[in-house]
Amino acid sequence: MKLSITRRSLVLVIAVITLGLIVSPLQAEVGDPEWDHSQHGEDWGSIEDADGNFPYATCDAGQSQSPININKVKRVRLDEIQFNYHPTELTIVNNSHTIEVEYESEPASTITVGGETYTLRQFHFHTKSEHTRNGRHTPVEMHLVHENDAGELAVVGVQIKRSHRTNQAFEPIWDRLPEEEGPAETFEGVFINAQDLLPKARIVGDDDDDDDDDHRADYADIATQDAQTFDDDDDDDDDDKRRLHRPYYTYDGSLTTPACNEGVTWYLLKDFNTMSRAQINELRAIESTHNNYRLTHPLNDRTVHLYELHRDNDDDGDDGDED
Numbered sequence: 296m297k298l299s300i301t302r303r304s305l306v307l308v309i310a311v312i313t314l315g316l317i318v319s320p321l322q323a324e325v326g327d328p329e330w331d332h333s334q335h336g337e338d339w340g341s342i343e344d345a346d347g348n349f350p351y352a353t354c355d356a357g358q359s360q361s362p363i364n365i366n367k368v369k370r371v372r373l374d375e376i377q378f379n380y381h382p383t384e385l386t387i388v389n390n391s392h393t394i395e396v397e398y399e400s401e402p403a404s405t406i407t408v409g410g411e412t413y414t415l416r417q418f419h420f421h422t423k424s425e426h427t428r429n430g431r432h433t434p435v436e437m438h439l440v441h442e443n444d445a446g447e448l449a450v451v452g453v454q455i456k457r458s459h460r461t462n463q464a465f466e467p468i469w470d471r472l473p474e475e476e477g478p479a480e481t482f483e484g485v486f487i488n489a490q491d492l493l494p495k496a497r498i499v500g501d502d503d504d505d506d507d508d509d510h511r512a513d514y515a516d517i518a519t520q521d522a523q524t525f526d527d528d529d530d531d532d533d534d535d536k537r538r539l540h541r542p543y544y545t546y547d548g549s550l551t552t553p554a555c556n557e558g559v560t561w562y563l564l565k566d567f568n569t570m571s572r573a574q575i576n577e578l579r580a581i582e583s584t585h586n587n588y589r590l591t592h593p594l595n596d597r598t599v600h601l602y603e604l605h606r607d608n609d610d611d612g613d614d615g616d617e618d
Protein backbone atom coordinates (compact mmCIF):
# COMPACT_ATOMS: atom_id res chain seq x y z
CA MET A 296 0.00 0.00 0.00
CA LYS A 297 0.99 3.58 -0.46
CA LEU A 298 0.63 6.77 1.46
CA SER A 299 0.55 10.26 0.14
CA ILE A 300 0.98 13.64 1.73
CA THR A 301 -2.18 15.53 1.00
CA ARG A 302 -2.70 19.00 2.30
CA ARG A 303 -5.07 17.65 4.91
CA SER A 304 -2.59 15.10 6.21
CA LEU A 305 0.20 17.69 6.24
CA VAL A 306 -1.93 19.83 8.51
CA LEU A 307 -2.54 16.77 10.67
CA VAL A 308 1.14 15.95 10.80
CA ILE A 309 2.02 19.47 11.86
CA ALA A 310 -0.74 19.41 14.48
CA VAL A 311 0.42 16.05 15.80
CA ILE A 312 4.06 17.07 15.95
CA THR A 313 3.07 20.25 17.76
CA LEU A 314 1.20 18.18 20.31
CA GLY A 315 4.10 15.79 20.67
CA LEU A 316 1.97 12.76 19.84
CA ILE A 317 2.75 9.72 17.78
CA VAL A 318 2.12 10.12 14.08
CA SER A 319 -0.42 7.72 12.56
CA PRO A 320 1.09 5.42 9.96
CA LEU A 321 -1.28 7.02 7.44
CA GLN A 322 0.65 10.29 7.60
CA ALA A 323 4.13 10.44 6.15
CA GLU A 324 6.51 12.42 8.28
CA VAL A 325 8.07 15.54 6.87
CA GLY A 326 11.78 15.09 6.28
CA ASP A 327 11.76 11.32 5.78
CA PRO A 328 14.26 10.29 3.10
CA GLU A 329 13.21 9.51 -0.45
CA TRP A 330 12.59 5.94 -1.55
CA ASP A 331 11.43 4.23 -4.70
CA HIS A 332 10.43 0.85 -6.14
CA SER A 333 13.55 0.33 -8.28
CA GLN A 334 14.63 -2.63 -6.10
CA HIS A 335 11.06 -3.57 -5.11
CA GLY A 336 11.75 -2.70 -1.49
CA GLU A 337 14.93 -4.67 -0.96
CA ASP A 338 16.91 -1.45 -0.23
CA TRP A 339 14.47 0.38 2.02
CA GLY A 340 15.78 -0.87 5.37
CA SER A 341 19.25 0.51 4.64
CA ILE A 342 18.15 4.01 3.60
CA GLU A 343 19.81 6.47 5.96
CA ASP A 344 18.45 9.86 6.91
CA ALA A 345 20.39 13.08 7.52
CA ASP A 346 20.91 12.18 11.18
CA GLY A 347 22.42 8.79 10.41
CA ASN A 348 19.28 6.90 11.42
CA PHE A 349 17.47 4.23 9.46
CA PRO A 350 13.83 5.32 9.55
CA TYR A 351 12.71 2.33 7.45
CA ALA A 352 14.58 -0.33 9.44
CA THR A 353 11.33 -2.23 10.02
CA CYS A 354 11.23 -3.00 6.29
CA ASP A 355 14.23 -5.30 6.89
CA ALA A 356 13.89 -6.28 10.54
CA GLY A 357 10.13 -6.77 10.72
CA GLN A 358 8.91 -10.33 11.09
CA SER A 359 5.32 -9.65 10.00
CA GLN A 360 5.85 -7.93 6.68
CA SER A 361 3.63 -7.66 3.61
CA PRO A 362 3.11 -8.69 0.91
CA ILE A 363 3.36 -12.48 1.16
CA ASN A 364 3.03 -15.43 -1.14
CA ILE A 365 -0.13 -17.39 -0.38
CA ASN A 366 0.35 -21.11 -0.78
CA LYS A 367 -0.85 -22.67 2.45
CA VAL A 368 -3.99 -21.59 4.22
CA LYS A 369 -6.10 -22.68 7.15
CA ARG A 370 -9.82 -22.74 6.50
CA VAL A 371 -11.74 -21.24 9.39
CA ARG A 372 -15.21 -19.95 10.15
CA LEU A 373 -14.79 -16.20 10.29
CA ASP A 374 -17.04 -13.20 9.80
CA GLU A 375 -18.17 -11.94 6.45
CA ILE A 376 -16.68 -8.55 5.59
CA GLN A 377 -19.60 -6.14 5.55
CA PHE A 378 -18.93 -3.47 2.95
CA ASN A 379 -20.81 -0.24 3.53
CA TYR A 380 -19.38 1.93 0.79
CA HIS A 381 -20.94 5.14 -0.50
CA PRO A 382 -20.14 7.38 -3.47
CA THR A 383 -17.49 10.05 -3.20
CA GLU A 384 -16.51 12.89 -5.48
CA LEU A 385 -13.42 11.76 -7.36
CA THR A 386 -10.17 13.07 -5.88
CA ILE A 387 -7.08 11.56 -7.42
CA VAL A 388 -3.37 12.06 -6.90
CA ASN A 389 -0.16 10.83 -8.49
CA ASN A 390 2.17 10.87 -5.47
CA SER A 391 5.18 9.45 -7.38
CA HIS A 392 4.72 6.01 -5.77
CA THR A 393 1.22 5.21 -7.01
CA ILE A 394 -2.06 6.56 -8.33
CA GLU A 395 -4.28 7.09 -5.32
CA VAL A 396 -7.95 7.99 -4.94
CA GLU A 397 -8.72 9.84 -1.71
CA TYR A 398 -11.99 8.73 -0.16
CA GLU A 399 -14.22 11.04 1.85
CA SER A 400 -17.84 10.03 1.34
CA GLU A 401 -20.85 11.29 3.25
CA PRO A 402 -21.84 9.19 5.13
CA ALA A 403 -18.46 7.58 5.73
CA SER A 404 -17.63 4.40 3.80
CA THR A 405 -16.77 1.54 6.12
CA ILE A 406 -16.12 -2.14 6.42
CA THR A 407 -17.12 -4.11 9.49
CA VAL A 408 -15.42 -7.42 10.18
CA GLY A 409 -14.58 -9.29 13.36
CA GLY A 410 -16.52 -6.75 15.40
CA GLU A 411 -14.34 -3.87 14.20
CA THR A 412 -15.42 -1.02 11.94
CA TYR A 413 -12.87 0.67 9.73
CA THR A 414 -13.34 3.74 7.55
CA LEU A 415 -12.12 3.78 3.95
CA ARG A 416 -9.48 6.51 3.56
CA GLN A 417 -8.06 5.85 0.10
CA PHE A 418 -7.38 3.23 -2.50
CA HIS A 419 -4.45 2.87 -4.90
CA PHE A 420 -2.86 0.54 -7.41
CA HIS A 421 0.20 -1.62 -7.86
CA THR A 422 1.54 -3.29 -11.02
CA LYS A 423 2.22 -6.20 -10.82
CA SER A 424 0.27 -7.55 -7.86
CA GLU A 425 2.11 -7.41 -4.55
CA HIS A 426 0.62 -10.61 -3.14
CA THR A 427 1.23 -13.79 -5.08
CA ARG A 428 -0.62 -17.10 -5.06
CA ASN A 429 1.58 -20.11 -5.46
CA GLY A 430 4.23 -17.69 -6.68
CA ARG A 431 2.09 -16.16 -9.39
CA HIS A 432 1.35 -12.46 -9.77
CA THR A 433 -1.68 -10.89 -11.35
CA PRO A 434 -1.07 -7.79 -13.51
CA VAL A 435 -2.62 -5.35 -11.02
CA GLU A 436 -3.52 -5.20 -7.32
CA MET A 437 -5.77 -2.60 -5.74
CA HIS A 438 -5.43 -1.72 -2.04
CA LEU A 439 -8.38 -0.21 -0.19
CA VAL A 440 -6.91 1.31 2.98
CA HIS A 441 -9.14 1.59 6.05
CA GLU A 442 -8.55 2.97 9.53
CA ASN A 443 -10.49 2.47 12.77
CA ASP A 444 -10.98 4.95 15.58
CA ALA A 445 -7.83 3.68 17.29
CA GLY A 446 -5.78 4.40 14.17
CA GLU A 447 -5.35 0.70 13.34
CA LEU A 448 -5.26 -0.15 9.66
CA ALA A 449 -7.12 -2.78 7.66
CA VAL A 450 -6.36 -3.15 3.97
CA VAL A 451 -8.64 -4.95 1.53
CA GLY A 452 -6.59 -6.25 -1.39
CA VAL A 453 -8.18 -6.95 -4.76
CA GLN A 454 -6.11 -8.75 -7.36
CA ILE A 455 -6.98 -7.90 -10.94
CA LYS A 456 -6.56 -10.25 -13.87
CA ARG A 457 -6.55 -9.47 -17.57
CA SER A 458 -9.78 -9.87 -19.48
CA HIS A 459 -10.83 -9.20 -23.05
CA ARG A 460 -13.42 -6.78 -21.70
CA THR A 461 -13.01 -3.21 -20.52
CA ASN A 462 -14.08 -2.92 -16.89
CA GLN A 463 -16.37 0.09 -17.12
CA ALA A 464 -16.37 0.66 -13.36
CA PHE A 465 -12.76 1.87 -13.54
CA GLU A 466 -13.31 4.19 -16.50
CA PRO A 467 -14.20 7.37 -14.55
CA ILE A 468 -10.78 7.03 -12.89
CA TRP A 469 -8.91 5.77 -15.95
CA ASP A 470 -10.20 8.75 -17.99
CA ARG A 471 -8.44 11.03 -15.48
CA LEU A 472 -5.25 9.18 -14.55
CA PRO A 473 -2.64 11.85 -13.71
CA GLU A 474 0.47 10.92 -15.67
CA GLU A 475 2.83 13.15 -13.72
CA GLU A 476 3.41 13.55 -10.00
CA GLY A 477 1.43 16.43 -8.58
CA PRO A 478 -1.10 17.62 -6.04
CA ALA A 479 -4.46 15.90 -5.57
CA GLU A 480 -7.15 17.05 -7.97
CA THR A 481 -10.90 16.87 -7.34
CA PHE A 482 -13.21 16.45 -10.31
CA GLU A 483 -16.45 18.23 -9.53
CA GLY A 484 -19.55 16.29 -10.37
CA VAL A 485 -17.66 13.04 -11.00
CA PHE A 486 -18.69 10.45 -8.42
CA ILE A 487 -17.34 6.98 -7.91
CA ASN A 488 -18.28 4.21 -5.51
CA ALA A 489 -15.56 1.83 -4.37
CA GLN A 490 -18.26 -0.84 -4.13
CA ASP A 491 -18.28 -0.96 -7.94
CA LEU A 492 -14.56 -1.77 -8.01
CA LEU A 493 -14.87 -4.97 -5.98
CA PRO A 494 -15.13 -8.36 -7.69
CA LYS A 495 -18.64 -9.71 -8.02
CA ALA A 496 -20.01 -11.20 -4.82
CA ARG A 497 -21.20 -14.78 -4.67
CA ILE A 498 -24.72 -15.61 -3.58
CA VAL A 499 -24.82 -18.56 -1.24
CA GLY A 500 -27.47 -20.44 0.69
CA ASP A 501 -27.53 -20.83 4.44
CA ASP A 502 -25.81 -24.21 4.32
CA ASP A 503 -22.07 -23.88 4.26
CA ASP A 504 -21.35 -27.60 4.02
CA ASP A 505 -18.62 -27.98 1.45
CA ASP A 506 -20.12 -31.20 0.13
CA ASP A 507 -23.61 -29.93 -0.48
CA ASP A 508 -24.12 -29.53 -4.21
CA ASP A 509 -27.58 -28.03 -3.77
CA HIS A 510 -26.04 -24.85 -2.50
CA ARG A 511 -23.19 -24.32 -4.90
CA ALA A 512 -22.16 -20.73 -4.97
CA ASP A 513 -23.18 -18.75 -7.98
CA TYR A 514 -22.30 -15.23 -8.85
CA ALA A 515 -24.09 -11.95 -8.71
CA ASP A 516 -23.28 -8.43 -9.60
CA ILE A 517 -23.02 -6.60 -6.30
CA ALA A 518 -24.02 -3.37 -7.99
CA THR A 519 -27.47 -4.78 -8.77
CA GLN A 520 -28.05 -6.41 -5.41
CA ASP A 521 -29.23 -4.81 -2.23
CA ALA A 522 -27.16 -6.40 0.51
CA GLN A 523 -29.88 -5.64 3.04
CA THR A 524 -32.29 -8.03 1.32
CA PHE A 525 -30.13 -11.01 2.16
CA ASP A 526 -30.45 -12.67 5.51
CA ASP A 527 -27.14 -12.77 7.26
CA ASP A 528 -28.15 -14.64 10.39
CA ASP A 529 -27.80 -18.41 10.45
CA ASP A 530 -30.02 -18.76 13.50
CA ASP A 531 -33.16 -17.06 12.38
CA ASP A 532 -35.79 -18.84 10.37
CA ASP A 533 -36.66 -16.54 7.50
CA ASP A 534 -37.41 -18.35 4.28
CA ASP A 535 -34.76 -16.58 2.21
CA LYS A 536 -31.39 -17.45 3.65
CA ARG A 537 -29.38 -16.53 0.61
CA ARG A 538 -26.74 -13.94 1.15
CA LEU A 539 -23.81 -12.25 -0.48
CA HIS A 540 -20.47 -13.85 0.19
CA ARG A 541 -16.94 -12.67 -0.51
CA PRO A 542 -14.33 -15.25 0.43
CA TYR A 543 -11.07 -13.81 1.65
CA TYR A 544 -7.63 -14.61 2.98
CA THR A 545 -6.61 -12.76 6.12
CA TYR A 546 -3.34 -12.40 7.98
CA ASP A 547 -1.39 -9.92 10.12
CA GLY A 548 0.98 -7.86 8.03
CA SER A 549 2.38 -4.43 7.34
CA LEU A 550 2.35 -1.47 5.04
CA THR A 551 4.08 -2.47 1.81
CA THR A 552 5.82 0.90 1.53
CA PRO A 553 8.15 2.69 3.97
CA ALA A 554 8.09 2.80 6.88
CA CYS A 555 6.62 -0.74 6.56
CA ASN A 556 4.69 -0.32 9.84
CA GLU A 557 3.33 -3.60 11.18
CA GLY A 558 -0.02 -4.18 12.88
CA VAL A 559 -1.93 -3.96 9.60
CA THR A 560 -4.75 -6.50 9.18
CA TRP A 561 -4.92 -7.73 5.59
CA TYR A 562 -8.05 -9.00 3.85
CA LEU A 563 -7.13 -10.27 0.40
CA LEU A 564 -10.29 -11.10 -1.52
CA LYS A 565 -10.12 -14.58 -2.97
CA ASP A 566 -12.10 -13.70 -6.08
CA PHE A 567 -10.40 -11.66 -8.76
CA ASN A 568 -11.61 -8.59 -10.54
CA THR A 569 -10.66 -8.02 -14.18
CA MET A 570 -9.73 -5.25 -16.57
CA SER A 571 -8.69 -5.12 -20.20
CA ARG A 572 -5.16 -5.29 -21.51
CA ALA A 573 -5.51 -1.64 -22.57
CA GLN A 574 -6.54 -0.61 -19.06
CA ILE A 575 -3.61 -2.49 -17.55
CA ASN A 576 -1.23 -0.92 -20.05
CA GLU A 577 -2.53 2.57 -19.25
CA LEU A 578 -1.61 2.03 -15.61
CA ARG A 579 1.76 0.48 -16.43
CA ALA A 580 2.63 3.37 -18.74
CA ILE A 581 2.65 5.80 -15.80
CA GLU A 582 6.01 5.97 -14.08
CA SER A 583 4.47 6.01 -10.58
CA THR A 584 2.62 2.76 -11.17
CA HIS A 585 5.13 0.99 -13.41
CA ASN A 586 6.30 -2.11 -11.52
CA ASN A 587 5.58 -0.39 -8.20
CA TYR A 588 5.34 -3.65 -6.31
CA ARG A 589 7.28 -4.83 -3.27
CA LEU A 590 8.71 -8.34 -3.25
CA THR A 591 7.00 -10.89 -1.00
CA HIS A 592 8.26 -11.54 2.52
CA PRO A 593 8.49 -14.69 4.65
CA LEU A 594 5.38 -15.75 6.50
CA ASN A 595 7.48 -16.63 9.58
CA ASP A 596 5.22 -17.79 12.40
CA ARG A 597 2.05 -16.32 10.93
CA THR A 598 -0.94 -18.24 9.57
CA VAL A 599 -3.05 -17.23 6.58
CA HIS A 600 -6.70 -17.95 7.25
CA LEU A 601 -9.22 -18.53 4.49
CA TYR A 602 -12.87 -17.78 4.98
CA GLU A 603 -14.95 -19.41 2.26
CA LEU A 604 -18.33 -21.07 2.53
CA HIS A 605 -17.93 -23.47 -0.38
CA ARG A 606 -14.84 -25.07 -1.73
CA ASP A 607 -13.82 -24.04 -5.22
CA ASN A 608 -12.15 -26.40 -7.60
CA ASP A 609 -9.64 -23.79 -8.61
CA ASP A 610 -5.97 -24.02 -7.86
CA ASP A 611 -4.99 -21.01 -5.84
CA GLY A 612 -3.78 -21.61 -2.37
CA ASP A 613 -6.31 -24.24 -1.36
CA ASP A 614 -3.96 -26.92 -0.18
CA GLY A 615 -4.28 -25.97 3.45
CA ASP A 616 -5.71 -27.70 6.48
CA GLU A 617 -9.37 -28.19 7.09
CA ASP A 618 -10.62 -26.51 10.19
Ligand SMILES: [Zn+2]
Binds near residue numbers: 419551
Ligand atom coordinates in the same frame (compact mmCIF):
# COMPACT_ATOMS: atom_id res chain seq x y z
ZN1 LIG B 1 -0.55 -0.68 -1.59
